[in-house]
Each structure stands twice: as C-alpha cells, then as structure tokens.
Amino acid sequence: MQDTAAAGARAELAHLYRRAGFGARPDELDAAVTAGYEATVGQLLHPSGPDAGATATPPPGLGAAAGRPPKGAGKEQKRAYAKARRTQANTLVTWWLDRMVRADEPFGEKLTLLWHDHWATSIQKVKSAGLMLRQNQTLRAHGTGDFRMLARAMVQDPALLLWLDGPKNKRTLPNENLSRELMELFVLGIGHYTEDDVREAARALTGWRVDRVTGAAALRPAGHDDKPKTVLGRTADFDDQSLVDLLVAQPASAAFVATRLWHRLVSPADPSPDVLARLLSAYGPGQDVRALVRAMLLDASFRSPAVRHALVKQPIEYVVGTLRALRLGAAPEAIDALHGMGQVPFAPPNVGGWPAGSAWLTASTAQARLRFAEWAAGRADLAAVTAAVPAARIDGVARLLSVDSWTPRTRTALAAASTDPQRLVTLALVAPEYVVS
Amino acid sequence: MDTVTRRRFLVASGVVGAGALVAGATSRSWLDLIAAGLRDPRAADAKILVLLTMYGGNDGLGTVVPYADPAYRTARPHLAYSENEVLRLGDDLGLNPAMKGLHALWGDKKLAIIRGVGYPKPDHSHFRSMDIWQSGSPDAPVHTGWLGRWLDALPHDPLRAVSLGPVLPPLLAGSRGAGSTIPLKAGPIGRLTLPDGALRSGLSALARPAPGEPAMQAAAAVANADLFTVAGRMGSAVNGGAGAADPKRAQGELAAQLDIVARCITSGAPTRVYAVSLGGFDTHADEKDTQSRLLGEVDAAVSAFLAAVGRHPAGASVVLAAYSEFGRRVGANASDGTDHGTAGVMFVAGSPVRGGFYGEQPSLSRLDQGDLHVSTDFRSVYGELLHKVLDTEPGRVLAGSAADRPLGFL
Numbered sequence: 001m002q003d004t005a006a007a008g009a010r011a012e013l014a015h016l017y018r019r020a021g022f023g024a025r026p027d028e029l030d031a032a033v034t035a036g037y038e039a040t041v042g043q044l045l046h047p048s049g050p051d052a053g054a055t056a057t058p059p060p061g062l063g064a065a066a067g068r069p070p071k072g073a074g075k076e077q078k079r080a081y082a083k084a085r086r087t088q089a090n091t092l093v094t095w096w097l098d099r100m101v102r103a104d105e106p107f108g109e110k111l112t113l114l115w116h117d118h119w120a121t122s123i124q125k126v127k128s129a130g131l132m133l134r135q136n137q138t139l140r141a142h143g144t145g146d147f148r149m150l151a152r153a154m155v156q157d158p159a160l161l162l163w164l165d166g167p168k169n170k171r172t173l174p175n176e177n178l179s180r181e182l183m184e185l186f187v188l189g190i191g192h193y194t195e196d197d198v199r200e201a202a203r204a205l206t207g208w209r210v211d212r213v214t215g216a217a218a219l220r221p222a223g224h225d226d227k228p229k230t231v232l233g234r235t236a237d238f239d240d241q242s243l244v245d246l247l248v249a250q251p252a253s254a255a256f257v258a259t260r261l262w263h264r265l266v267s268p269a270d271p272s273p274d275v276l277a278r279l280l281s282a283y284g285p286g287q288d289v290r291a292l293v294r295a296m297l298l299d300a301s302f303r304s305p306a307v308r309h310a311l312v313k314q315p316i317e318y319v320v321g322t323l324r325a326l327r328l329g330a331a332p333e334a335i336d337a338l339h340g341m342g343q344v345p346f347a348p349p350n351v352g353g354w355p356a357g358s359a360w361l362t363a364s365t366a367q368a369r370l371r372f373a374e375w376a377a378g379r380a381d382l383a384a385v386t387a388a389v390p391a392a393r394i395d396g397v398a399r400l401l402s403v404d405s406w407t408p409r410t411r412t413a414l415a416a417a418s419t420d421p422q423r424l425v426t427l428a429l430v431a432p433e434y435v436v437s
Numbered sequence: 438m439d440t441v442t443r444r445r446f447l448v449a450s451g452v453v454g455a456g457a458l459v460a461g462a463t464s465r466s467w468l469d470l471i472a473a474g475l476r477d478p479r480a481a482d483a484k485i486l487v488l489l490t491m492y493g494g495n496d497g498l499g500t501v502v503p504y505a506d507p508a509y510r511t512a513r514p515h516l517a518y519s520e521n522e523v524l525r526l527g528d529d530l531g532l533n534p535a536m537k538g539l540h541a542l543w544g545d546k547k548l549a550i551i552r553g554v555g556y557p558k559p560d561h562s563h564f565r566s567m568d569i570w571q572s573g574s575p576d577a578p579v580h581t582g583w584l585g586r587w588l589d590a591l592p593h594d595p596l597r598a599v600s601l602g603p604v605l606p607p608l609l610a611g612s613r614g615a616g617s618t619i620p621l622k623a624g625p626i627g628r629l630t631l632p633d634g635a636l637r638s639g640l641s642a643l644a645r646p647a648p649g650e651p652a653m654q655a656a657a658a659v660a661n662a663d664l665f666t667v668a669g670r671m672g673s674a675v676n677g678g679a680g681a682a683d684p685k686r687a688q689g690e691l692a693a694q695l696d697i698v699a700r701c702i703t704s705g706a707p708t709r710v711y712a713v714s715l716g717g718f719d720t721h722a723d724e725k726d727t728q729s730r731l732l733g734e735v736d737a738a739v740s741a742f743l744a745a746v747g748r749h750p751a752g753a754s755v756v757l758a759a760y761s762e763f764g765r766r767v768g769a770n771a772s773d774g775t776d777h778g779t780a781g782v783m784f785v786a787g788s789p790v791r792g793g794f795y796g797e798q799p800s801l802s803r804l805d806q807g808d809l810h811v812s813t814d815f816r817s818v819y820g821e822l823l824h825k826v827l828d829t830e831p832g833r834v835l836a837g838s839a840a841d842r843p844l845g846f847l
Contacts, residue, residue: 165721165722165772165774168721168722168770168771168772168774169772170771170772172771173770173771173772174770174771175721175722175770175771175772175774175776176721176776176777177719177721177776180561180562180777184562184564185564190562190564190565195561195806198561308651309651309653309654310651310652310653311653312653312656312657340620342602342604349716350492350563350716352563352564355604357653358605358610358615358653358656359604359605360604361653361656361657361659361660362604362605362617362618362660362663363595363617363618363619363660363663363664363666363667363668364602364618364619364620364629364664365604365618365660366660366661366663366664367620367629367630367664367668368620370632370640370664374632374636407647407650408647409642409643409645409647409658410643410647412642413639413642413643414639416635416638416639416642417635417639420635423635423636423639426636426639427636427639427640427643430640430643430661431643432643432646432647432650432654432655432657432658432661433650433654435654435657436651436653436654436657
C-alpha cells in the first residue's frame with residue numbers, strides 16, 4: 001500500500017516536471033519526492049541560488065545589426081550577407097537549445113518557450129538573429145511578471161514590429177497587421193473586438209520605425225496619428241502603450257491569457273468555470289503570470305490523473321527532455337530532428353505559433369523521432385540501464401526517462417530488447433508512453 | 438504576418454483527430470484494413486483530387502486582373518497591371534503575367550477559373566477564415582475538416598488521403614479517421630524508410646494501441662503504425678528519384694511537394710486525395726513583386742505536375758484545385774500592399790476539367806465596406822469535387838444547400 005502511495009507521489013511529480021519543465025531526471029525526482037509536491041512547485045517557480053547551467057550557456061554575441069546588405073550591394077555581397085545570416089541563425093538556435101538542455105532550473109526556459117509560441121515571431125521574415133535574441137531576452141525579462149509590462153515591451157520590440165509590418169503602419173494609410181494580431185492572438189482573443197476596433201487601434205500603433213543598422217525601434221512623431229481614436233468604446237488619443245493598457249484591462253484579456261497557458265501546461269480542454277475563476281483571482285489586477293502558473297500547478301485539476309498524458313510532447317520538449325535525461329548536449333543531430341518533426345525555435349510557422357496534440361503524431365514525425373532516438377541511444381552513457389540484469393532493465397529505463405509505467409504492450413516490446421540496452425532505450429524513446437506529456 | 442501555414446489551424450480550430458483515430462484503431466480489423474489498403478490499388482476509373490492551399494490570403498484581383506475597369510487602377514495605382522502586361526483571358530480579364538503555364542492550360546480548355554469565391558459573412562481573420570474553408574462550415578465552428586468527414590464515411594486507410602509535410606492540415610482530420618503525412622526534406626531525415634531487423638519488429642510491437650490507454654498515447658501508437666503503412670507503400674516513390682536530374686523540374690517548396698505527388702500517382706498509389714500548400718500570400722506590403730513571385734512558383738509547379746502525370750494513364754484522373762482563405766481589400770494600403778479582404782479566385786485544373794469562367798466577377802464599384810461581394814459559395818465547388826472526383830454525395834460531408842448547386846466545371 002505504501003509502495004503504491006510512493007509511486008503515486010512520484011508519478012505526480014514526474015507530471016509536474018513534464019509540464020513545468022522538460023521532464024525530470026531520476027535524481028531530480030528523488031529530491032522532489034523528499035521535498036514534497038508543494039515545496040517542489042515553489043522551488044520550480046522561485047529557484048533559489050544561481051543557475052550554473054544557465055551561467056555556462058551565455059547568450060551569443062550577435063550584435064544589433066539587422067543583417068541587410070547596403071543599398072546597391074552586388075550579387076556577391078548579398079550572398080555573403082545571406083550566408084552570414086544563416087550562420088547567425090544557427091548559432092542562435094543552438095544556443096537556446098543548449099540553454100534549455102543545460103539549465104538547472106527548467107521553468108524559466110519552459111515559460112520563455114511558451115511565450116515565444118504566444119508572441120510567435122519568425123526569423124524567416126525578421127532576418128536578424130540579433131533581434132530575435134533581443135526578443136527572447138525581453139520574454140525572459142517580463143515573462144514571469146505583470147503581463148501588461150510584457151505586452152507594453154512587446155509592442156515596441158523590434159523583431160515583432162518587423163514581423164507584423166509595424167514600420168509600414170503610417171498615419172496616412174494604416175497597416176492593420178500588428179493591430180489585428182495584438183487583439184486576436186496576443187491580448188484579447190477572437191470575438192472580443194470589432195473590425196472597427198482593429199482599424200482604430202492600428203492608428204494608435206502608427207509611426208514606429210526600426211533602424212536596420214542599430215536594430216533600435218523608435219517612434220517617429222511625423223508618422224504617428226495623434227488624433228483621437230475610439231477603441232472598444234473608449235475615445236482618447238491612444239498610443240501604443242495606452243492602447244496596450246486598455247486591452248489588458250478588458251476582462252476578456254485575463255481569461256484569454258489564462259486559457260492559453262492552461263492549454264499548453266494542463267489540458268487541451270478548457271478549464272471549468274470554477275477553475276478559471278481561481279486562476280483569474282491568482283492572476284489578479286496585477287496580471288501576475290507567475291501567480292497564475294502557480295495556481296494552475298497547485299490546482300486539484302492539474303493534479304488529477306484525468307489530465308495526465310493528455311498532451312503530446314512538442315518536438316522541442318521531446319528533444320530537450322531526451323537530451324536532459326540522457327545527459328547529452330545540443331548536437332547538430334538534435335537540430336536536424338527538430339527540422340524533421342517541424343518545430344524549430346525562432347521559426348514558428350506563423351504568428352499563431354505551433355500546433356499541439358495529435359498534430360505531432362503523424363507518420364513523418366514518428367520517423368523523425370525514431371531517427372533521433374537511435375542517435376541519442378547510440379550516443380548516451382547507458383551504464384545505469386546496462387548495470388541491471390536484463391529483466392530489471394525495463395523498469396530501469398522507465399526510471400531513467402521518468403515514465404510512470406509501461407503498458408503490457410510496451411513491456412512486451414521492451415522485453416524482447418532487454419539484452420541490447422541501446423535498442424531497448426531507442427524503443428523506449430518512441431514508446432507511446434514517452435511520446436505523450 | 439508572413440507565412441500562414443497549415444499548422445496554426447490545428448490549434449485555432451481545435452481539430453484533434455486522435456481520439457478519433459483510436460476508435461478505428463482499436464477495432465479488431467485494424468491491421469487487416471491496412472493490409473487491404475496495401476493490396477487494393479486505386480480502381481482505374483477512380484479520380485484523384487490534389488488540393489492546393491495558398492496560405493495567407495491570395496489577392497484575387499492581382500491573380501485574375503480586371504485590367505479594363507477604371508475603378509481597379511484608381512483603387513490601387515501602384516499595384517495595378519496594365520492591359521499589355523496581363524495574359525488575356527477574355528471578359529476584360531487577364532491572368533497575372535507570372536502565370537504563363539496556367540494561361541496555356543486555359544487555351545487548352547483545361548483550366549476552370551472560379552470568380553468571387555467566398556462564403557456568407559466573411560471573416561477577416563486568417564485563422565477563423567482558414568478554419569471555415571478547411572472545415573467547410575461557415576455557419577458554425579466544427580472540429581473536423583471537410584475531407585476528414587469524407588474519410589469518416591469510409592473504412593480507415595492511412596493512405597486514402599495524404600498531406601505533404603510533417604504536420605497534418607485540419608482539412609484532413611475527421612472524427613474517426615485522418616489523413617497521413619509524408620516528409621518532404623531530402624537527405625537522411627526526409628527519406629521514408631523503416632529500420633531493419635530487431636528494431637523494426639520492436640517498433641511494430643509499439644504500433645498498436647494498448648487497451649485503456651489515454652487517447653493521445655493511443656494516437657502515438659497509431660502514428661507508429663501509419664509510419665509502417667506509409668513507408669511500406671510510398672517509400673520507394675518518395676525516396677526514389679529525389680534529386681534525380683530532371684533539368685526542367687520546377688524549383689521551390691511547392692514543386693517539391695507536387696513532385697512527390699506525381700511519383701505516388703504514377704506508381705499506382707491507392708491515394709485519392711493529396712494536400713499540398715504554399716505560404717506567404719499575406720501581402721500587406723510590397724505586394725506586386727511578392728505575389729508575382731509566388732504565383733510564378735504556383736504556375737511552374739502546377740504546370741510541371743500536370744505535365745508529369747499527363748505522360749501517364751493516371752493523368753486522365755487527376756484534378757487539381759487551388760484556394761486561399763480570402764482575397765484582399767480592393768484599395769491598396771500605404772505600404773504598396775493590401776489588407777485582408779473577402780472574395781477570391783479558385784483554380785480547378787486537369788484533364789477532366791471543363792475550362793472556362795465560373796461564378797460572377799465581383800463589381801469594383803459596388804463594394805461592402807471596401808471589400809468585394811462574394812458571388813460564389815465555396816461549398817458549390819467542394820460539392821462538385823466531392824461528387825465528381827470523390828464519388829461522394831455532398832450532403833454527407835457538407836451542410837447547406839450551396840453544396841448541391843454544382844457550377845459545372847467537371
């Protein structure tokens with residue numbers, strides 16, 4: 001009976017680590033079991049002491065320059081710029097992947113990844129690794145605090161402005177791209193504004209320029225429309241910051257932000273009204289993101305077995321979690337795997353971010369997972385598995401990967417591979433029990 | 438927004454085909470059904486639909502240009518094409534100068550151009566509008582794709598509908614079954630191959646849902662099974678000839694997708710629906726160059742594809758249809774682009790097609806808040822494709838009477 005209770009506590013903590021991080025290593029889980037659930041939530045959200053892994057992976061120096069060849073550049077020069085841009089982009093992706101793998105405290109990285117998905121911006125159009133890194137740092141700086149401050153910073157973020165045609169939005173003829181996505185995807189959600197609101201809010205966002213050499217965003221007063229605008233029934237001379245304040249203060253905004261994070265951290269099904277009410281009360285008038293996440297992780301609905309394994313590990317989560325569990329670094333093969341599965345950091349498919357759930361469960365992602373699993377199992381030190389007698393290795397690999405338990409199907413498949421640790425771990429990494437979150 | 442690809446819509450529309458897959462997957466005959474699919478080649482008279490999604494909102498007025506209408510030039514002076522730039526179609530309309538291949542098809546009467554296509558009460562959001570097009574349901578949000586519902590009406594076969602690229606578009610997600618995906622990239626990741634020996638048998642043991650496991654976990658087992666089916670049946674077509682030297686092969690992402698589709702079709706694959714896509718049509722700025730480049734890519738890829746299947750008997754069965762989630766605003770914005778609009782243009786091409794114009798050209802002087810009026814409901818087009826290409830009663834898949842009003846292009 002006590003064994004069952006201990007296994008239950010361990011499984012609950014493994015679930016917590018999968019959702020609030022990238023999965024636990026066995027030693028992390030051992031420590032968490034000793035500390036208890038609530039203390040572990042506290043430790044994840046408020047890490048104490050310096051993060052040696054993060055310190056060892058400082059951001060690369062990419063400079064501010066936006067990487068455009070000068071006007072009138074020849075073909076050769078343009079090609080050289082394009083090549084340098086690709087190298088920088090690769091440096092950036094490798095850095096973040098390495099940081100996610102090596103950070104001692106995973107929650108900050110996980111939340112930054114969620115915000116990157118939320119404020120989804122792609123280097124494909126921004127064409128500057130330096131500006132994408134700057135955005136990543138803005139997401140880190142404001143991601144755990146007041147959502148209003150995050151939104152205020154993001155509407156002036158050079159990468160986001162370039163991505164959503166902010167610099168093309170002028171007093172004389174507004175461009176609605178940023179205005180629409182700010183309401184639909186970032187702050188309010190569809191259905192909580194009208195087409196007129198989009199047009200009027202676009203006027204509030206006019207006049208911003210991004211200097212392609214310094215990478216700085218600045219307001220050019222001549223391009224800004226400073227006449228009164230009427231947005232959501234309020235008329236004022238809104239600018240970008242007061243517009244954000246107005247949007248964030250709408251009751252729809254809190255529910256939208258909370259539900260969005262819920263879908264990625266807890267369940268694809270919406271929170272029930274009473275759960276949502278608890279989350280909103282934690283988020284509060286200060287739009288406190290950390291308090292919101294804390295309320296989610298401590299809520300009985302999060303700890304319920306009903307939401308366990310209800311999500312699918314996104315490819316980045318899958319790759320980072322595997323590298324962390326097997327103590328491997330961010331190798332080029334890991335980045336190839338992300339390309340093969342269709343999720344590369346800094347290159348979301350569009351402003352709506354990445355899909356979730358069964359979108360990652362297709363023949364082609366299954367194949368990319370298998371390739372990556374073969375590589376990772378071939379690279380890792382599997383002594384912890386090999387040390388056990390073959391019959392004990394099936395449970396050993398469950399412990400290594402923090403999988404609660406194997407179904408009889410998987411147990412049978414793994415048993416046939418128990419004399420070959422490398423094949424055993426490869427199969428465990430593509431087992432349905434490990435692919436879900 | 439830059440490229441709006443298929444992936445976003447899975448989230449926006451809440452299409453989650455997995456629980457569903459499981460219902461079919463747990464049936465006793467699951468592996469038997471797969472085996473049946475492998476044994477049965479496509480019947481010789483069964484037609485094939487290739488559906489091209491142009492993500493981002495392709496500007497219809499820059500595609501089929503009303504060059505003779507003075508209101509056109511007035512609304513977008515820097516974007517307008519002149520009479521001697523366009524490829525003349527008749528009716529004072531001309532194709533974008535980049536579409537020479539489709540213009541030749543038009544001359545051969547194998548290209549249908551459907552004008553003013555949309556749906557009632559147009560939505561200006563990419564996501565909502567693409568969701569409407571992919572679900573085939575303008576009136577109420579539904580969580581299945583229109584071709585997913587077609588799949589639902591048939592026994593599960595992962596080869597029946599196939600999407601090119603890693604992520605399944607919602608249009609192929611049903612409530613019981615869903616289409617498959619096949620990878621695109623050349624090289625070790627993109628090759629569709631299974632491991633050998635013990636690893637292969639280990640994987641096959643993981644390719645079957647376990648009783649009582651959570652829905653997503655079961656769906657992960659089904660994905661492993663689909664890999665076996667798809668690699669087994671399509672592997673040689675996908676891998677074979679990748680990078681093979683055909684100097685005339687069109688370049689680009691769409692061309693690569695259609696190249697694989699052509700090889701699957703000519704190798705006798707049982708697949709009835711292929712989904713391909715191209716993104717980047719969201720031309721809020723500098724539209725003329727961008728759109729012309731993209732339409733040129735579409736033109737080259739589609740022409741090369743139809744020529745490739747045309748050299749094979751299966752070519753007589755292939756119908757390609759192209760659509761986008763909306764057209765764009767009539768008036769240009771200050772960035773030499775256009776913002777999100779309403780009615781757009783659809784193309785239907787191929788040997789079984791009766792070429793010509795269908796649907797009324799929307800008026801440029803009678804606008805709805807700066808947008809074109811929709812003259813043709815897209816469900817009329819879908820209904821005809823379901824009936825004439827997929828041999829399915831439209832009412833089984835689409836709600837509303839528009840689906841029962843064929844335009845006559847097939």
